[in-house]
Amino acid sequence: MATVSSRRRSRAAASSRCDSAGGRRGRETGRAGVAALVLLLSLPLLLYLVGPVLGLVLRTTPTVWKSYVCCWQAASALKLSLITATISLATVVIMGTPLAYYLAHYQFRAKNVIDTVIDLPLVLPPAAAGFALLLLFGRQGMGAWLQDHGLRISLTPLAVVLAQVFVASPFYVKQARAGFESVPETLRLASATLGAGPLRTFARVTVPLARHALLAGAVMTWARALGEFGATLVFAGAFPGRTETMPIAIYTTSTTNLPAAIALAATLVVVSFGVLILARALAGQRLRVAASPQ
Amino acid sequence: MPAICVQEGNPKGIHSLADLARPGMTIGLAEAGAVCLGDVSDEILRSAKLEEQVKKNVITYAKSCDQTQQLIQLGEVDAVIGWDAFQHWSPDQIDIVPIDPAHLRVRNIPAAITVYSEKRAQAQQFIDFLTSEEGKAIFAKHGYSVEPPTI
Numbered sequence: 032m033a034t035v036s037s038r039r040r041s042r043a044a045a046s047s048r049c050d051s052a053g054g055r056r057g058r059e060t061g062r063a064g065v066a067a068l069v070l071l072l073s074l075p076l077l078l079y080l081v082g083p084v085l086g087l088v089l090r091t092t093p094t095v096w097k098s099y100v101c102c103w104q105a106a107s108a109l110k111l112s113l114i115t116a117t118i119s120l121a122t123v124v125i126m127g128t129p130l131a132y133y134l135a136h137y138q139f140r141a142k143n144v145i146d147t148v149i150d151l152p153l154v155l156p157p158a159a160a161g162f163a164l165l166l167l168f169g170r171q172g173m174g175a176w177l178q179d180h181g182l183r184i185s186l187t188p189l190a191v192v193l194a195q196v197f198v199a200s201p202f203y204v205k206q207a208r209a210g211f212e213s214v215p216e217t218l219r220l221a222s223a224t225l226g227a228g229p230l231r232t233f234a235r236v237t238v239p240l241a242r243h244a245l246l247a248g249a250v251m252t253w254a255r256a257l258g259e260f261g262a263t264l265v266f267a268g269a270f271p272g273r274t275e276t277m278p279i280a281i282y283t284t285s286t287t288n289l290p291a292a293i294a295l296a297a298t299l300v301v302v303s304f305g306v307l308i309l310a311r312a313l314a315g316q317r318l319r320v321a322a323s324p325q
Numbered sequence: 326m327p328a329i330c331v332q333e334g335n336p337k338g339i340h341s342l343a344d345l346a347r348p349g350m351t352i353g354l355a356e357a358g359a360v361c362l363g364d365v366s367d368e369i370l371r372s373a374k375l376e377e378q379v380k381k382n383v384i385t386y387a388k389s390c391d392q393t394q395q396l397i398q399l400g401e402v403d404a405v406i407g408w409d410a411f412q413h414w415s416p417d418q419i420d421i422v423p424i425d426p427a428h429l430r431v432r433n434i435p436a437a438i439t440v441y442s443e444k445r446a447q448a449q450q451f452i453d454f455l456t457s458e459e460g461k462a463i464f465a466k467h468g469y470s471v472e473p474p475t476i
Contacts, residue, residue: 170400185401186385268385269356283388287358 084300091297095290105295107272108280109302115188115276116256119195120203123252127204132233134204135211149205152198160197161265168193168266190267191274195256202251210244211237246314250307257303326431326470327365329422330397330407337403339422342370345404346378353396353405354379356386362393365430366406372428394419413468434469 130149134142152160168174169185177184184190214237222232238245260278267274269283277299285292331339337350345352355363363386370376384402387393394411396402398418412421436455438448454460461471 165399165401175400264388268353269388270383270385274385283356283359286360286388 087293088297088300091294095294096298098291104271104275105280105298108275108277108295109298111188111191111272111275112257112277112299113302113306115191115195116253116259119192119199119256120249120253122192122196123200123203124249127200128207131204131207132211132237135208136216149201151201153201157194157198157259157261158265161194161262164190164194164197164262164266185266186268186270186274188267188274191263191276194262194266195259198259198262199252199255202255203248206244206248206251207241210241210248213244214240242314246311249314250310253310254303254307257299326409327362327369327406327429328409328411328424329404330394330411331404331420331422332397332400333418333420335420335422339404341422342373342375342379342424342428345382345406346375347382350382350404351384351402352379352382353385353387353393353402354383355390355393355406356388359386359388360390360393361432362390362407363387365432368430369406369424369428372430373425409470410468431473 130145134145155163165185166172168177168190170178174183174185184193218236218240219232222236223229227235258278259276260282263274263276264279264282269275269279271280275283277295281292281295281299284295329339329342329345331337337344339345339350344350354366357363357367367376370379385396387396387405390408393405393407394414397405397407397411398415400418404422406424409421409423412419436452438445438452442448464471
């Protein structure tokens with residue numbers, strides 16, 4: 032089977048052969064125009080996004096960092112945040128991928144309703160989501176029954192994950208759906224005619240072709256889960272070492288010790304930035320390998 | 326005034342600070358450092374020499390007074406150390422168990438004029454209103470003690 036990359040190369044070669052000199056010149060002027068617009072309109076946006084975060088990092092002196100961030104509470108909050116965000120991401124990917132695939136390739140009556148359900152967490156303010164979860168899983172909801180059977184959900188690390196899954200799932204499901212939709216049906220059919228079963232076609236054709244969208248969705252979901260604050264605070268509480276995630280630790284610390292809170296925030300920024308870059312690099316590499324000739 | 330706040334009807338039979346340390350109790354406390362109620366709770370438990378035992382039962386720390394109140398209102402914990410005014414806020418969901426006067430710590434709500442104030446006269450007027458009979462009546466209406474307690 033022809034590989035994705037070689038197909039793309041041959042298409043690029045074909046289009047460059049068709050280029051006329053006039054067309055090229057037109058495209059160059061177009062590019063200059065876009066560059067001007069980027070400089071004028073989008074550069075301020077980029078600076079606006081980077082500025083405050085950079086300020087946060089730059090305000091953190093090594094002394095402050097050493098005295099506050101290296102303490103047990105900050106380390107355990109960071110660990111809890113990284114672990115719960117990763118579990119939440121795994122949960123969303125495992126449970127959301129089939130749904131995204133189904134929504135992308137099948138037509139059915141309740142599709143609009145399901146679409147709206149997926150969007151719900153985006154419009155619900157996180158604190159409201161936290162109350163909704165607390166009312167459902169807390170002692171006023173099914174929590175009383177669950178607790179009689181030995182399972183407590185509210186105010187536990189499990190509640191941290193549930194809160195994160197709730198608020199962060201739309202980011203993956205929507206992106207994955209768009210990614211699956213972008214895979215031409217003809218390619219999936221071709222794979223089937225070559226004898227590959229649905230699972231093999233999914234793993235070898237659909238996923239590699241949709242990889243950018245899947246990865247982007249996963250990254251956004253993980254990042255959203257890591258930054259989750261409102262729903263977590265309400266539903267999971269804030270017990271140091273158990274349910275106190277980094278965003279909550281930052282908030283708590285800020286009421287008593289602002290420099291320490293800034294140091295914590297800077298640490299979260301640096302760590303999550305590093306993890307995201309690493310994840311992109313690793314996943315990009317692995318997916319390229321998956322899509323290369325066997 | 327701090328008090329032990331329990332669920333309506335006191336289903337767990339909590340009558341004293343020592344009951345908060347009973348095995349199997351789920352307790353919520355306000356967080357010391359984050360909110361004054363947390364500092365008061367710590368002082369009370371320390372005075373009763375129960376800090377360590379009670380904290381074994383604590384499953385969450387609230388960041389504010391209202392959050393502490395919500396914990397008991399939503400039935401998430403068996404008891405919190407809160408303010409007696411909580412019962413006034415949600416009379417149908419919260420019962421109050423008084424704290425042994427030997428360990429009770431009372432807090433005042435302070436009012437002051439900031440040094441940056443450019444309208445000191447008006448600010449003073451507001452403080453005068455707070456401490457007037459009219460102001461006291463408003464506090465009392467919302468469940469706050471307006472006279473120093475006799476302990």
